[in-house]
Amino acid sequence: AVQLVESGGGEVQAGGSLRLSCAASASSYCMGWIRQAPGKEREAVASIYTGDGTTHYTDSVKGRFTISQDNAKTTLYLQMNSLGPEDSARYYCAAATSWCPVHKGADRYYRDWGQGTQVTVSS
Numbered sequence: 001a002v003q004l005v006e007s008g009g010g011e012v013q014a015g016g017s018l019r020l021s022c023a024a025s026a027s028s029y030c031m032g033w034i035r036q037a038p039g040k041e042r043e044a045v046a047s048i049y050t051g052d053g054t055t056h057y058t059d060s061v062k063g064r065f066t067i068s069q070d071n072a073k074t075t076l077y078l079q080m081n082s083l084g085p086e087d088s089a090r091y092y093c094a095a096a097t098s099w100c101p102v103h104k105g106a107d108r109y110y111r112d113w114g115q116g117t118q119v120t121v122s123s
Contacts, residue, residue, distance in 0.1 A: 004112060005115070009117030014085060031047065032044050032045075032046060033078045042107040066079040092113055094110035
C-alpha cells in the first residue's frame with residue numbers, strides 16, 4: 001500500500017485560495033483528491049493520471065481547482081481558488097492502481113488513502 005500524507009489545509013475567507021499537498025511513499029497509476037463534508041457523502045473532486053498528466057474534475061470545481069504533481073510523481077497538489085463555504089470539507093489524497101474517476105460514488109475505486117486535511121471556508 002502507498003502511504004499518503006496531506007498538508008496545507010486551514011481556514012480561509014470566501015473568495016480566497018489554498019494549496020493542498022500530498023506526499024506519497026511511492027508513485028501510483030493515478031491519484032485524486034476526495035472531500036467529505038459533515039453529513040455528506042465523499043466526493044471525488046479531481047484526479048490525475050501520473051503517466052501522462054491527464055486530469056479530471058468534478059463540475060463543481062472546474063475552473064477553480066487545479067490538480068498537479070511534481071516531477072517525481074510522488075507529491076500531489078491541489079490549488080484551490082475562489083473558495084466558497086460549500087468547499088468546506090475534509091480533503092483526502094487517494095491513490096488507485098487502474099482508474100481514478102470523479103463521478104458520484106467514485107471514492108470506492110481508490111485503494112490507498114491519507115488521513116485528510118481540513119479546509120474551512122468562512123463567508
